[in-house]
Amino acid sequence: xxxxxxxxxxxxxxxxxxxxxxxxxxxxxxxxxxxxxxxxxxxxxxxxxxxxxxxxxxxxxxxxxxxxxxxxxxxxxxxxxxxxxxxxxxxxxxxxxxxxxxxxxxxxxxxxxxxxxxx
Amino acid sequence: xxxxxxxxxxxxxxxxxxxxxxxxxxxxxxxxxxxxxxxxxxxxxxxxxxxxxxxxxxxxxxxxxxxxxxxxxxxxxxxxxxxxxxxxxxxxxxxxxxxxxxxxxxxxxxxxxxxxxxxxxxxxxxxxxxxxxxxxxxxxxxxxxxxxxxxxxxxxxxxxxxxxxxxxxxxxxxxxxxxxxxxxxxxxxxxxxxxxxxxxxxxxxxxxxxxxxxxxxxxxxxxxxxxxxxxxxxxxxxxxxxxxxxxxxxxxxxxxxxxxxxxxxxxxxxxxxxxxxxxxxxxxxxxxxxxxxxxxxxxxxxxxxxxxxxxxxxxxxxxxxxxxxxxxxxxxxxxxxxxxxxxxxxxxxxxxxxxxxxxxxxxxxxxxxxxxxxxxxxxxxxxxxxxxxxxxxxxxxxxxxxxxxxxxxxxxxxxxxxx
Numbered sequence: 001x002x003x004x005x006x007x008x009x010x011x012x013x014x015x016x017x018x019x020x021x022x023x024x025x026x027x028x029x030x031x032x033x034x035x036x037x038x039x040x041x042x043x044x045x046x047x048x049x050x051x052x053x054x055x056x057x058x059x060x061x062x063x064x065x066x067x068x069x070x071x072x073x074x075x076x077x078x079x080x081x082x083x084x085x086x087x088x089x090x091x092x093x094x095x096x097x098x099x100x101x102x103x104x105x106x107x108x109x110x111x112x113x114x115x116x117x118x119x
Numbered sequence: 120x121x122x123x124x125x126x127x128x129x130x131x132x133x134x135x136x137x138x139x140x141x142x143x144x145x146x147x148x149x150x151x152x153x154x155x156x157x158x159x160x161x162x163x164x165x166x167x168x169x170x171x172x173x174x175x176x177x178x179x180x181x182x183x184x185x186x187x188x189x190x191x192x193x194x195x196x197x198x199x200x201x202x203x204x205x206x207x208x209x210x211x212x213x214x215x216x217x218x219x220x221x222x223x224x225x226x227x228x229x230x231x232x233x234x235x236x237x238x239x240x241x242x243x244x245x246x247x248x249x250x251x252x253x254x255x256x257x258x259x260x261x262x263x264x265x266x267x268x269x270x271x272x273x274x275x276x277x278x279x280x281x282x283x284x285x286x287x288x289x290x291x292x293x294x295x296x297x298x299x300x301x302x303x304x305x306x307x308x309x310x311x312x313x314x315x316x317x318x319x320x321x322x323x324x325x326x327x328x329x330x331x332x333x334x335x336x337x338x339x340x341x342x343x344x345x346x347x348x349x350x351x352x353x354x355x356x357x358x359x360x361x362x363x364x365x366x367x368x369x370x371x372x373x374x375x376x377x378x379x380x381x382x383x384x385x386x387x388x389x390x391x392x393x394x395x396x397x398x399x400x401x402x403x404x405x406x407x408x409x410x411x412x413x414x415x416x417x418x419x420x421x422x423x424x425x426x427x428x429x430x431x432x433x434x435x436x437x438x439x440x441x442x443x444x445x446x447x448x449x450x451x452x453x454x455x456x457x458x459x460x461x462x463x464x465x466x467x468x469x470x471x472x473x474x475x476x477x478x479x480x481x482x483x484x485x486x487x488x489x490x491x492x493x494x495x496x497x498x499x500x501x502x503x504x505x506x507x508x509x510x511x512x513x514x515x516x517x518x519x520x521x522x523x524x525x526x527x528x529x530x531x532x533x534x535x536x537x538x
Contacts (some may be wrong), residue, residue: 026132
């Protein structure tokens with residue numbers, strides 16, 4: 001088994017638009033809970049990870065200029081990450097397909113293998 | 120463990136939306152209702168972002184209310200020079216010292232209850248027609264979106280949105296939410312009762328063919344009426360009568376639709392499927408409504424429902440008592456539908472001839488022209504008299520008036536075969 005990081009991406013505008021009515025939000029929440037529980041039950045969830053705030057700073061190389069992150073207007077913002085255990089990248093990608101973040105057309109899950117220390 | 124199975128209470132988000140909206144409006148004022156809605160939306164956004172990875176907190180309601188409270192304080196700090204907030208608290212929000220206390224108070228239990236009630240009273244503004252009042256209540260206090268209300272009432276989404284927008288304009292036009300010590304309190308309380316009664320009826324008899332949607336409308340009407348019972352000012356005998364009426368009808372809800380999804384009349388319902396806890400609760404509420412000197416239609420309708428709900432069989436029903444109560448109802452709230460129900464009760468007590476005679480005496484029966492259960496009742500009584508031909512004619516008429524497939528099938532099942 002190898003580790004993979006799931007990066008949950010969405011645009012803030014799309015995320016808010018997709019939330020809809022309180023009942024739809026609650027349904028969305030329940031789909032996330034069910035998906036996480038399913039991953040955990042099948043032994044794929046190494047860590048549920050952390051949610052990230054929409055705000056932030058961007059520090060650029062060279063001048064080390066600090067700007068407010070372009071996060072609010074950006075098309076794609078990382079909203080959080082989880083660490084997943086899977087057989088290979090193909091299986092990890094297959095697992096990501098069940099993520100409720102993909103219910104909206106603009107949501108995406110980036111699946112990245114964590115490089116192991118090979119001796 | 121972030122993901123141990125903490126299940127969200129059903130409709131938690133909807134109900135919390137109503138509570139947060141009420142508290143935030145107390146602070147920001149009705150004129151800033153759009154800001155209120157933004158903050159509610161933001162609290163849900165945060166909840167979703169955090170809970171989906173960290174799991175649901177042990178007390179999700181408290182978490183949401185705290186988040187809304189903190190956001191409210193942020194907004195007040197940021198905008199207190201640019202905006203005018205609610206007139207009652209504006210001065211207190213000006214300094215950091217007093218603002219935190221006022222904000223905390225707005226989110227405390229008793230105040231949240233009182234503010235929900237003020238909002239309910241404000242939604243029943245006399246400038247708004249009853250359907251608009253109901254749409255507004257469902258939107259603001261019950262957290263229903265326009266698409267959900269439209270689906271429940273089989274109305275277009277655009278029409279519902281128009282009602283809600285106009286309603287919010289009327290709300291924002293008043294300088295503050297309705298004050299429960301207002302001189303018009305009694306009249307407005309009647310309007311609130313009426314709106315909740317109509318909301319319940321929509322769930323009970325309404326157009327939606329989805330049983331779950333209709334049950335939800337009944338539940339919301341009952342939940343809001345229960346809020347009225349919690350506050351000393353709105354805990355009046357008519358409030359108890361309305362609550363009793365809803366409980367006693369809701370008790371029969373599980374039997375109204377049978378396993379095959381067919382509408383069942385009182386005549387055919389499986390009485391063992393009735394909810395006996397609700398029946399007992401309804402009777403207790405009815406007892407508590409018997410105070411004061413005001414007899415409302417809710418009292419009488421609840422008393423009729425209580426007789427039905429406690430009768431062991433259709434035959435053993437106290438039809439005598441029911442006819443007497445319908446006589447009462449004709450005195451205080453006469454209508455053609457009440458008169459028709461009275462005639463049906465007379466037929467049960469005295470036989471079909473007397474029932475038909477009572478129907479013929481209904482003075483404004485042309486008002487029942489589009490009501491399928493009017494010809495259906497006549498058809499049923501003619502069938503009992505043995506006039507199969509007449510019965511078939513009436514049922515045919517009823518069939519043409521049926522408003523849904525469920526009603527159509529209900530009527531079809533009753534048509535006697537021709538000789």
